[in-house]
Amino acid sequence: MPELNDTVLSEAGDRGRTLLVTDLVGLIERHERSDRPGVESERVVTYAEALEADGARIDAPSVPSAVEERRTNSSSWVGDDVLYTVDDGRVSTFPERWHEGLRGESDVRRYLEVILDDVDDSENAFSMGGAGRGVPRSLLFDATAALGELNPTEAKAQIEALRDEGVLAEDVDQHPNARVSFA
Known part of the structure; x- marks a missing residue:
């Protein structure tokens, strides 16, 4: 697995308790380059664990359930507090339709x-x-x-x-x- 991005860790760590799982996914999407849309759920957990280990006030074990609670299969926009399922199970802060039209x-x-x-x-x-x-x-x-x-x-x-x-x-x-x- 690739190294964690320092900008993601720094920005996420600065948000403390106000960091939502959707915010963390968004940071990863903006600062890590991938040839596939979205982020693997396991990657989000890895970041949460690293943040927790570094003293951030985050409950890493709750991240998988937080991802699933916010996950939608909608291919169109339904809101900004959801995670869209894209590319065979990855998650994104943007719907599949946007990925297809804007990649x-x-x-x-x-x-x-x-x-x-x-x-x-x-x-x-x-x-x-x-x-x-x-x-x-x-x-x-x-x-x-x-x-x-x-x-x-x-x-x-x-x-x-x-x-x-x-x-x-x-x-x-x-x-x-x-x-x-x-x-």
């Missing part, structure tokens, strides 16, 4: 197209972000990092350039996690 993608517009096409009503589909329609900026950054090759700085630069061109819109004055949409 390796580097254009922010394509992320918006796939995500907005998957959710019926973007105004109510996400429990985070500012008011209105669109995809919360933080979710977009997480998706571009986990599913593609864009880090948040690159995704932000694309969003700003496309906003300046009149292609995208976001109301940055009202909320720090503004929703991004097509203009």
